[in-house]
Amino acid sequence: MIKKTDEANSRAIIFEALMANQGGIVSGTALAEKLSITRQALSKNIAALKAEGLPVASVSQKGYMMQDIKDTDVLSSTLITYILRDNPLFNRCICLKETDSTQSVIKKMARDGEEAGVIATAEVQKMGRGRRGRNWQSVSGKNLMFSMLLRPPLLPGEVQLLNLAAGLSLKKTLRTLCALPAELKWPNDILCSGRKLCGILSESAGEAERIYYAVTGIGVNINMAAEEIPDELRGIATSVLIESGKAWPRWKILVDFLGRFASAAALLCSGGGPEALLELYRKECDTIGKKINVICDNESFSGTASGITGQGALVVKTNDGEKIFAAADVVHLR
Ligand code: BTN
Secondary structure, three states: OOOHHHHHHHHHHHHHHHHHOOOOEEEHHHHHHHHOOOHHHHHHHHHHHHHOOOOEEEEOOOEEEEOOOOOOOOOOHHHHHHHHHHOOOOOEEEEEEEEOOHHHHHHHHHHOOOOOOEEEEEEEEOOOEOHHHOEOOOOOOOOEEEEEEEOOOOOHHHOHHHHHHHHHHHHHHHHHOOOOOOEEEOOOEEEEOOEEEEEEEEEEEEEOOEEEEEEEEEEEOOOOOHHHOOHHHOOOEOOHHHHHOOOOOHHHHHHHHHHHHHHHHHHHHOOOOHHHHHHHHHHHEOOOOOEEEEEEOOEEEEEEEEEEOOOOOEEEEEOOEEEEEOOOEEEEOO
């Protein structure tokens, strides 16, 4: 019997052979021989690549061809895992069609002993989770929803730093790759035209002295059109499509982000400690220096955001003196 890992390996080898000759025909006989598999097994693997959404064409009597993928909006485990071979932190991506929440998928893997570096994406989440017990709504097949399994050497009180690293990295992706004037609102919301483009949630398990694992989950509105925004989010949410006027291959935004996040996480966990990351974050956080409202435990405070502490908390100058918020909702006033 062929094991699942062997199947995934064969699929990856076939994918690599097709990618090495993108736009050209690769002989089916040569592929089957290279892998020492039957033509039926090869057809099965090709069907699996097509089912992942990859543009593989079968050319009668000749073989197979990978068509241009650079503008194809596809979330494919094989494609993303292939691109991640150059990423120092992430090594595997599992792209699901539908799940309750990618957070639950990755948390289960973490509890079962999976190593750090795996990501799960979903086209549809039936019970997407947001910060502070809220739910996360998205449009099926249009946006990015993913969770990452991390095992950083952090204390439980430092998990907020992962949110900051993720917010910082995503702002850079949206500014550099998509040329959007994205703003980073503490702790980790990304805004464009004052509306929310993404949400980030980190959950962890551990003991007082160390965390066993952290799961950072991110939802980014990418190809959702204005008329598709759920009623409750109208006037509050936006998307990369709405802001840039063009649709984006979601895999491109994901892998760009994962590269930047790997660098930010390395900074966070290296000898320099959190300060190296915080220094960058303080420069990029658009909340600093702004007049803001902070909503925390049903109380509202106004003031000017003046800094970020060593654990990632927000420092606000109010009429009653300086206040520090570890977790809260912030509204930028100007
Ligand atoms: C927020 O409230 O702003 C955070 C939202 C985080 C949503 C993402 S979508 C992928 C991952 N899976 C979930 O259930 N939640 C996170």
